[in-house]
Amino acid sequence: MINSPIDRVSFRGYSFFVKRDDLLDYDLSGNKARKLYHYIQNYNNQKMIISYGGVQSNLMYSLSALAKRLGIRFIYYSKILPSYLKDNPTSNYLGAINNGMELIEIPHSEWDEYIQSLKQQNFEDCIFVKQGGLQKEAEYGLKILACEIDEYAIQNDLEDVGLFLPSGTGATALYLQKHTKHKVYTTHCVGDSEYLKSQFLECESDDSIFPTILSLDKKYHFGNLYKEHFEMYHSLLNDTNIEFDLLYDPIGWACVMKHIDSLPKNMIYIHCGGLIGNSSMIDRYRQKFLKK
Numbered sequence: 001m002i003n004s005p006i007d008r009v010s011f012r013g014y015s016f017f018v019k020r021d022d023l024l025d026y027d028l029s030g031n032k033a034r035k036l037y038h039y040i041q042n043y044n045n046q047k048m049i050i051s052y053g054g055v056q057s058n059l060m061y062s063l064s065a066l067a068k069r070l071g072i073r074f075i076y077y078s079k080i081l082p083s084y085l086k087d088n089p090t091s092n093y094l095g096a097i098n099n100g101m102e103l104i105e106i107p108h109s110e111w112d113e114y115i116q117s118l119k120q121q122n123f124e125d126c127i128f129v130k131q132g133g134l135q136k137e138a139e140y141g142l143k144i145l146a147c148e149i150d151e152y153a154i155q156n157d158l159e160d161v162g163l164f165l166p167s168g169t170g171a172t173a174l175y176l177q178k179h180t181k182h183k184v185y186t187t188h189c190v191g192d193s194e195y196l197k198s199q200f201l202e203c204e205s206d207d208s209i210f211p212t213i214l215s216l217d218k219k220y221h222f223g224n225l226y227k228e229h230f231e232m233y234h235s236l237l238n239d240t241n242i243e244f245d246l247l248y249d250p251i252g253w254a255c256v257m258k259h260i261d262s263l264p265k266n267m268i269y270i271h272c273g274g275l276i277g278n279s280s281m282i283d284r285y286r287q288k289f290l291k292k
């Protein structure tokens with residue numbers, strides 16, 4: 001993996017640094033590349049990758065790219081696909097199918113039980129990745145990210161540095177905080193702050209090394225469409241010339257702007273990639289807000 005660049009941008013009158021992990025690689029980009037790096041470096045002739053979760057998930061796409069790179073099978077369990085997606089595959093789902101993903105659909109009513117039993121199996125000779133990649137193996141690549149950032153801060157004489165990234169499972173923020181000497185701030189894009197903390201606790205029992213969770217006043221339901229998110233996406237693109245993701249980053253940036261006065265002077269926003277998923281989100285936004 002090559003070290004990704006750090007850009008200086010200005011947004012709404014404030015200056016920021018952006019760690020461009022979206023540029024790491026087209027297929028294995030963003031924090032998913034960091035979270036999966038362990039499996040590339042420590043590949044041990046496992047025969048297949050097995051995982052489960054949402055059918056437009058960024059992680060699912062990245063796993064399909066990983067399987068292709070390693071030359072092995074990728075089995076993915078999801079709930080029954082909606083027919084519009086089956087008929088017109090798009091974005092992460094389309095990319096994963098093209099990479100050879102073998103999808104197994106589980107009826108809604110059997111899902112919980114099915115996944116419980118899946119987690120209890122002993123997958124010898126396989127790489128088993130939990131939903132969202134919330135597991136110890138993610139630490140390996142995130143330690144490297146932490147080193148790159150700490151090194152950058154030293155080389156550029158930056159003091160009063162803070163890092164920010166939005167969380168889904170929280171694995172990225174957690175392991176980054178464990179290894180960087182700077183303070184990591186995050187926000188919950190899935191569930192509330194208690195839920196995010198419970199996710200941290202699944203990986204680490206020492207809560208003194210947890211990232212700092214910031215919140216917005218409004219609650220968002222993950223994956224739903226909000227006009228202000230689409231506006232934030234465009235305004236970021238306009239001001240910074242960087243395309244950000246539509247699921248996590250509008251919440252992330254809204255949170256940074258809300259708390260800007262109490263954050264460190266030099267904020268480094270970690271761009272976690274996810275741009276392949278934008279095409280289906282943009283279609284949905286256009287349908288909802290532009291055509292009527």
Ligand SMILES: *Cc1c(COP(=O)(O)O)cnc(C)c1O
Nearest residue numbers: 167168169170171172248272274
């Ligand atoms: C997956 C993802 C996140 C969240 O990462 P977690 O480690 O699950 O918290 C944030 N931003 C983007 C673009 C992602 O794809």
